[in-house]
Amino acid sequence: MPTIKDVAAHAGVSPSTVHYALNGKRSISPEVRQRVLASVQALDYSASAVAQRMREHRSYSLGLVAPELPASDAAMMEMLTATAATASAADHTLGIFLNQTPDQVLNLLRGQYVDGVILIETTHHDPRIEVLRGTPHPFVLIGQTGDMTGLTTVDFDFEEAFYLAFDHLARLGHRDIGFIVPHGAEEGSGERKENWYATQRGFRRAQQEHGLRAVLEPAVLDIEDGHRAALRLTARAPHITAIVASGHTHVGVLRALYSQGRRVPDDCSVIGVTTAQIAGWTIPRLTSVDLPLRQMSVTASELLLRKVGGEDVTEQVLLPAVLVERESTAPPARRPHED
């Protein structure tokens, strides 16, 4: 790779002249300009980004930091593409960092591998946040955490989401409802506790308003555990007429009901709080409160870019919940019913 010096030598000028010929930041005589440009062509020169970044103390790249393997591929991809697009539009690069220790994340920032990071799947006591908080490094989280003072965050209104889900079922006439909730959160183990609280508040509000009887069943929020949870639920509480499923559990729930010969929504309604992509293509299509993943990512990226740009932002954005009626909910069967 030729350097700016090579070009300068080739054109018989100084490095700074080459530089300014390429960046028009100061006036150059047309002839010299041509000569330089010709040399640039001849040697196929282009400036070294590393050297530039070293000089500027910036890497022009952002990091997306996810713990372990992401909970949901589809969700992660949607966030990823949206983040990549936003970063790219602002001439930034996006790096992916999975499975990093908090110190590794810190070193990413300190070593200027990235100018700022977006943290996803945050928990109540999130070591990544604790390490970053107080440092001068820009970061934004998508999610919640225990102490959010001074942090820049983007999140979804889970309280309203679950309120809407239960409210919808209640209005259809359901009273006995199964509820698949995030495993572990229940005991406040420090995992995802904030969302758990929000979820609880939404649920309780609808419960009181409509006098609902709910049966809670914890599950890891993946398809397989959703399946198991649904089987436990229907065994424990065969009288329920509807199920509220978090995350991707609804795919497993639908499968469990199908294998038991229960028809959805005739024999049992199912409603989810999940990503639209998954919800729209199950059989039957799932009525759900869709997570606005794309919007969350874009918002988070934009906030981060502003922080990286030196702006002093401490916004906390909460995106609203909207229920989308599809085909998996109906009034409970009072009397047998054919379709």
Added chain:
Amino acid sequence: MPTIKDVAAHAGVSPSTVHYALNGKRSISPEVRQRVLASVQALDYSASAVAQRMREHRSYSLGLVAPELPASDAAMMEMLTATAATASAADHTLGIFLNQTPDQVLNLLRGQYVDGVILIETTHHDPRIEVLRGTPHPFVLIGQTGDMTGLTTVDFDFEEAFYLAFDHLARLGHRDIGFIVPHGAEEGSGERKENWYATQRGFRRAQQEHGLRAVLEPAVLDIEDGHRAALRLTARAPHITAIVASGHTHVGVLRALYSQGRRVPDDCSVIGVTTAQIAGWTIPRLTSVDLPLRQMSVTASELLLRKVGGEDVTEQVLLPAVLVERESTAPPARRPHED
């Protein structure tokens, strides 16, 4: 951020002493060593990665380059996590580059934003490959392209995959089979043509071997178009007893059959060539030839890392196809049966 000089000054030694104290590359008196380490602690110093990378002319990061938005979220995520993990294990960072022009990709390499790239979703005449070929920059493709001489590639044996799919149906007794094929590829428009050829070869081989009658229906390989294609297919050729679906079309196919009241596999078998994650959780579970996405990504990353490390690799890896029987295929119904 403190520099090595700051530490040196604080400890009353020279920068090189600090350096060697931290990297044990030469002997240091215990006392000086302690003093330096104390200063490092005190100032909270850590070496700047940009400066290091500038010196070494390496960024220790790889790029994953995908055109437009990826065809399949789930597939992309699986490749992404596997690639990130492999890169990370080799102390490399992974950058994501969507929607980049061939020149942008080249500049990524030239500017040493990344040390090498993995190209996915390659086409017959892939401008990205044409631009990179002949440059000294390391790159690996996952997929095929027109002229593969000298390239390092990883791909899946699509010929065998489709052969196995048709062979499986033929052995079950099916003779009239619907085949949802990649749209556009048929006409050799330059898109994905290589896989199309392989697909055709596999299909033709099974067809001749078993005397199959197939009805081809082109579709973009997503859920929605799979749905439409299945509707067209069953309208044109109601006598088919099985459908072979590429990519994620099977989800749409299942939905189409469901909405028509055709039971799978009783009234119509469905077999896919797709990712295991999707295949395993449809209703019914899909019999399919699963794409070994994880393995492809790991192999590609490892090859790329070797190239980046200076090794001279021009391997072309073809991963084998394996059929997994689940629940969506069965012998065709010989006698009429209520529908």
Added chain:
DNA sequence: TTGTAGGCGTTATCAG
């Protein structure tokens, strides 16, 4: 065992 000096490639500042 430790310090000095030079270079990686770019760019800003200061002379000319």
Added chain:
DNA sequence: CTGATAACGCCTACAA
């Protein structure tokens, strides 16, 4: 209008 110089932070001969 153009050229020389220094500095970004690190690493490594080479010298002491």
